[in-house]
Amino acid sequence: IAEARRLAAGAATLQDLAAAVAAFEGCPLRGMGATQSVFGRGNPNASVLIIGEGPGGDEDRMGQPFVGKAGQLLDRMLAAAGLTDKVFITNTVFWRPPGNRTPSPQEQSVCAPFVERAFALLQPKAVLLLGAASAKSVLQAEEGIMKLRGNWKEWRLAEGAVSAPVMPTLHPAFLLRQPQAKRQVWSDLLSLAVCLETDSVE
Ligand code: URA
Numbered sequence: 001i002a003e004a005r006r007l008a009a010g011a012a013t014l015q016d017l018a019a020a021v022a023a024f025e026g027c028p029l030r031g032m033g034a035t036q037s038v039f040g041r042g043n044p045n046a047s048v049l050i051i052g053e054g055p056g057g058d059e060d061r062m063g064q065p066f067v068g069k070a071g072q073l074l075d076r077m078l079a080a081a082g083l084t085d086k087v088f089i090t091n092t093v094f095w096r097p098p099g100n101r102t103p104s105p106q107e108q109s110v111c112a113p114f115v116e117r118a119f120a121l122l123q124p125k126a127v128l129l130l131g132a133a134s135a136k137s138v139l140q141a142e143e144g145i146m147k148l149r150g151n152w153k154e155w156r157l158a159e160g161a162v163s164a165p166v167m168p169t170l171h172p173a174f175l176l177r178q179p180q181a182k183r184q185v186w187s188d189l190l191s192l193a194v195c196l197e198t199d200s201v202e
Helices: 002-009 014-023 028-032 057-062 069-080 105-122 132-139 172-177 179-201
Strands: 048-052 087-091 126-130 153-156 163-169
Touching: 002 014, 002 105, 014 105, 028 105, 048 105, 048 132, 057 069, 069 172, 069 179, 087 105, 105 132, 126 132, 126 179, 132 153, 132 163, 163 179, 172 179
Parallel strands: 048 087, 048 126, 126 163
Antiparallel strands: 153 163
């Protein structure tokens, strides 16, 4: 983690940070079959940081987060909420876990300095967490995602005085299996859109 912190701290832009992630050899997922690192995509001046779980097969192939079926659903929902140009999208880990299993808390904490640096560089107005593994990793929350979703929390970094309201919601891959849960995510996205509006009126 010291090495991740050192590399992350040296990045002055999100582009630097992507290069720092690619150069980082300390994540055990690297040696488990991932073909490349997957860092982020979207607006480098985004007002919303979106954090998913980890890359899947399509992401591993393309080197970009959320480019598979779940990502396409996410993009459609972001577009419908008018958020497309306002987001930067990343994950809690940057290498595909074998068999698309959930990343372990240890794998997530090894990668966390890069996620935190992305947050510090972007200083977004709001953060959207996709799924239980993302919510657990960022908020260290005990409750399940069904309890957490829809409720604003605060994410504050120990160093650097960076903080932002955080909205946990359901993962788009879950919505592919449970389409009726889209209404909850839709409501969370509207909350997010309102949060952005409220901020800019002040
Ligand atoms: N699921 C995730 O959590 N992240 C991705 O990048 C793709 C699918």
